[in-house]
Structure formats: C-alpha cells, structure tokens
Amino acid sequence: MSKRTCLAIVLAAGEGARMRSAKPKVLHAVAGRSLLAHVLAAVRGAGTERAAVVIGPDAQAVADATRRVLPSADVFVQRERRGTAHAVLAARAAIEEGFDDILVIFGDTPLISAETLRRLRDAIASGASIAVLGFRPADPTGYGRLITNGHRLVAIREHRDASDLERTINLCNGGLMALRGECALDVLDRIGDGNDKREFYLTDAVAIAEHMALEAVALETSEDEVRGINTKAQLAEAEDVLQWRLRDAAMAAGVTLVAPETVFLSADTKLGRDVVIEPNVVFGPGVTVDDEAVIHAFCHLEGAHVGKGASVGPFARLRPGARLGAKSRIGNFVEVKGSEFVFCNYDGKNKHLTEVGAGAFIGSNSSLVAPVKIGDAAYVGSGSVITDEVPAGALAIGRGRQVNKLGRAKGLAAKGPAAKTTKSAKSAPAKPKATKTVKTAKTAAAKKKAKTKR
Numbered sequence: 001m002s003k004r005t006c007l008a009i010v011l012a013a014g015e016g017a018r019m020r021s022a023k024p025k026v027l028h029a030v031a032g033r034s035l036l037a038h039v040l041a042a043v044r045g046a047g048t049e050r051a052a053v054v055i056g057p058d059a060q061a062v063a064d065a066t067r068r069v070l071p072s073a074d075v076f077v078q079r080e081r082r083g084t085a086h087a088v089l090a091a092r093a094a095i096e097e098g099f100d101d102i103l104v105i106f107g108d109t110p111l112i113s114a115e116t117l118r119r120l121r122d123a124i125a126s127g128a129s130i131a132v133l134g135f136r137p138a139d140p141t142g143y144g145r146l147i148t149n150g151h152r153l154v155a156i157r158e159h160r161d162a163s164d165l166e167r168t169i170n171l172c173n174g175g176l177m178a179l180r181g182e183c184a185l186d187v188l189d190r191i192g193d194g195n196d197k198r199e200f201y202l203t204d205a206v207a208i209a210e211h212m213a214l215e216a217v218a219l220e221t222s223e224d225e226v227r228g229i230n231t232k233a234q235l236a237e238a239e240d241v242l243q244w245r246l247r248d249a250a251m252a253a254g255v256t257l258v259a260p261e262t263v264f265l266s267a268d269t270k271l272g273r274d275v276v277i278e279p280n281v282v283f284g285p286g287v288t289v290d291d292e293a294v295i296h297a298f299c300h301l302e303g304a305h306v307g308k309g310a311s312v313g314p315f316a317r318l319r320p321g322a323r324l325g326a327k328s329r330i331g332n333f334v335e336v337k338g339s340e341f342v343f344c345n346y347d348g349k350n351k352h353l354t355e356v357g358a359g360a361f362i363g364s365n366s367s368l369v370a371p372v373k374i375g376d377a378a379y380v381g382s383g384s385v386i387t388d389e390v391p392a393g394a395l396a397i398g399r400g401r402q403v404n405k406l407g408r409a410k411g412l413a414a415k416g417p418a419a420k421t422t423k424s425a426k427s428a429p430a431k432p433k434a435t436k437t438v439k440t441a442k443t444a445a446a447k448k449k450a451k452t453k454r
C-alpha cells in the first residue's frame with residue numbers, strides 16, 4: 001500500500017469547568033506531561049504529517065503549549081463553543097488541503113495510544129469512510145451509544161437523545177473518529193444543530209454517512225484508553241493507570257522496582273538496565289538514569305542525569321541540570337541544584353569517584369572534579385570548580401576572582417561580539433569610580449546565602 005497522508009485534529013476548546021481550575025483543562029499533567037502533550041505524542045506516533053489543535057478564545061497558554069510540544073502543529077480558534085462538529089470545522093482550512101485520512105481526537109483523552117490511532121487509519125485504508133472508536137464502560141451513562149446493523153455502524157445516539165432501548169446498548173462512543181479525507185467535508189457540512197442543546201454533534205456524521213451510502217465501522221478498545229478527563233478525580237485515575245503502564249514497562253525492560261506502587265515516573269523517564277529503585281522515589285520530567293545505578297529510598301529527581309553505577313540518596317534531591325558522572329555517590333539529605341552542575345568523573349583515561357556527604361548543598365553551575373569528597377553538611381558556592389576535598393561543615397568557593405579593567409572594553413567590542421566582556425559579573429556590577437581591580441562581594445553573598453539556607 002502506498003503511504004497515506006493524515007491530518008490529526010485535536011479538539012481542545014472545551015472550558016473544562018469541572019476541573020475548578022484557573023488552568024486550561026488540557027494543560028493539567030499526568031506522569032509529568034500535559035494532557036495535550038500526551039495526545040500530541042500519540043498523534044506523532046501514528047505517522048500523521050499534520051496536526052491541527054482547536055482551542056477556545058483566550059486560550060493563549062494552550063496555543064503556546066502546542067507550539068512548544070509540536071512546533072509544526074497549526075492552531076485554530078473556535079470562537080463560539082457550538083459542539084464537536086463545529087470545533088472540527090474550525091480547522092476547515094487544514095482539511096481543505098486534502099489528506100487521505102482525517103483523525104479527530106479529544107484533547108482530554110491522554111491515554112490514547114498511537115497504535116489505536118493507526119487501527120482507525122487502517123479501517124479507512126481498507127475502505128470505510130468513517131471509523132469510530134468504541135468501548136464498553138462499566139457505567140455507560142452519559143456516553144453516546146453505537147448503533148450497529150451487522151458489521152455496519154449506522155448511528156451514534158447521544159445519551160440524552162437515546163430511547164430506553166438504545167440506552168441498554170453498552171457499546172459506547174469513545175469520542176475518537178477517523179474520516180476518509182475526500183468525503184470528510186461533504187459529511188461534516190451536512191451536520192445540523194437540530195437537537196435540544198442546539199449544538200453541531202460530530203457523532204451525527206455516522207447517520208449522515210449511512211444516508212449517503214458511505215460505510216461506517218466501529219472498532220473497540222479498552223475503557224482505560226478512552227478515559228476522558230473532566231474532573232480532578234478522573235485526573236488522578238488516569239495518573240494511576242499511566243503510572244502502572246510506566247512501572248510495568250520499566251520492569252519489563254530490566255529495572256528493579258522494590259515497591260513499584262511507591263515509585264512515580266514521568267512519561268519521559270529513561271531508566272537503564274539493572275537500575276535499582278528503592279521505595280518512595282519521585283521522577284519529575286527529564287530524568288535519565290544509566291545502567292546499574294541505584295536510587296535509594298525517598299529521593300526526588302527532576303531534569304537530572306545519573307551516570308552508570310552511581311548511587312543516589314537516600315533522601316536526596318536532584319534538581320534540574322544535575323549531572324552525576326558514572327559511579328558517583330550522593331549521600332543522604334543532599335540537595336543538588338544547578339543548571340550546569342557537573343560531576344567531572346572522567347579524566348580522559350579513568351573514572352574517578354566523587355562522594356557527596358549527608359546534608360551537603362551543591363550550588364548552581366558547580367563542577368566537582370573527581371576524585372573528590374564533599375564532607376557532610378558542606379556547602380559549595382555557586383559556580384565553583386572543586387578539585388580538593390571539602391571538609392564537613394565547610395563552605396567552599398572555588399572560582400577565579402573577578403578582575404575589572406576600566407576602559408578596556410572598547411577596543412574588544414569593536415572586534416566582534418561581546419565575547420570577552422562577559423567576565424564582568426552580573427551579581428557585582430562594577431562601580432564607575434572603582435580602582436583598577438574590584439573585589440566582588442561574592443564571598444560574602446555566598447556566606448549569607450549559606451546561612452539563610454540552613
């Protein structure tokens with residue numbers, strides 16, 4: 001089969017009032033990633049070439065998030081909230097470009113998999129004009145019911161409009177749909193708002209297709225996959241489902257989780273082989289742990305890299321930017337902070353050991369050049385390069401003194417970008433009347449910071 005093109009339309013213009021939040025619904029997170037980002041990841045995984053996200057008016061934050069996660073996506077604004085079909089047609093310009101397959105996905109359905117999106121596309125490739133994703137919920141109240149006739153899907157009846165008999169059907173609409181691109185607009189433009197909510201229901205596309213003698217089919221999936229998030233309780237349920245998926249996948253890949261129910265992962269957490277995670281560890285976004293490392297109990301890691309065979313904790317906090325070289329050891333009650341924190345464990349030939357004692361604090365932009373030992377409760381000032389042992393309780397500052405050479409910038413600037421002028425520290429601007437060299441106030445500032453931190 002030649003490659004089919006696909007446009008995915010993600011509906012995210014709902015108000016999400018039941019979240020009782022100042023934040024747009026699709027920006028709430030499960031497993032350290034927004035609902036929208038989960039959906040867009042599935043969209044990308046389904047081999048779609050284009051994505052269109054439909055947002056409500058005044059939803060700049062959703063537009064920004066879309067651009068961050070999937071820069072190639074188009075954002076369309078649905079000015080009035082007039083129903084799911086109306087929302088799809090907000091992306092008319094994209095549909096008109098002409099794609100083989102059109103996928104419609106709700107932005108609040110984060111557990112949808114790329115594989116299921118592919119199954120919907122396959123149904124269109126095999127000849128159907130519409131493919132709807134169905135599921136059998138424990139309680140079908142509130143969902144649209146799928147009305148079938150043999151293999152054909154003939155209509156979707158919204159719960160509110162369904163007869164008593166139709167309400168006994170337990171095959172429900174999961175809310176996702178694929179449409180054949182060449183007839184999509186024909187079908188969508190025929191949808192009216194003749195219902196008591198005066199909304200344009202996407203679900204009416206099925207009965208219209210039946211009328212036009214176009215084939216519609218229903219595929220089935222698990223309730224978990226089409227779980228829609230409307231409330232904070234449902235957000236927590238989705239978190240639970242996703243955490244178990246991530247834990248199971250980690251264990252299947254050779255990670256030891258001593259008490260998996262107490263370990264919280266992010267969707268992008270990368271754990272190597274034979275990594276051991278002790279109980280009560282939280283992984284925020286952006287963490288990579290190389291093979292054979294051990295994360296002891298009660299650690300919190302975010303935006304950090306843990307090298308092969310390293311040992312972290314118990315009770316350690318790795319903040320964004322922390323980079324621990326192979327075999328380094330981070331003791332208990334340690335906080336590692338910094339945008340460029342580095343454990344320099346490799347001298348080009350050998351790996352050396354870096355040890356950080358209990359309760360130590362490592363400031364931003366520090367480098368610890370192994371082999372080196374940081375004593376218990378020691379404090380390493382920001383921007384330090386540490387080459388010698390820091391005794392317990394000591395404050396270590398290891399950086400070159402600032403030198404200000406008055407009037408010397410001029411010639412340098414003319415030679416090109418201000419490469420050489422970056423030496424003037426932001427924290428201690430040079431005073432105009434200073435003598436030739438000005439000592440910075442950094443030492444005092446760091447001491448003060450150390451005090452307030454304790």
Ligand code: UD1
Pocket residue numbers: 011012013014015054078080081082083084086087106107108142143144145156158172173174175200201202203228
């Ligand atoms: C919808 C389906 C229903 C299905 C259920 C599954 C319709 C008419 N009904 O009902 O058959 O069983 O989902 O969860 O499609 N949205 C917009 N603009 C609008 C209206 C909605 O962008 O004008 C978006 C919402 O943000 C949401 C999605 O469309 O992501 C679904 O809307 P919602 O109102 O939640 O539909 P349901 O009543 O749950």
Ligand code: CA
Pocket residue numbers: 228230
């Ligand atoms: Ca819904």
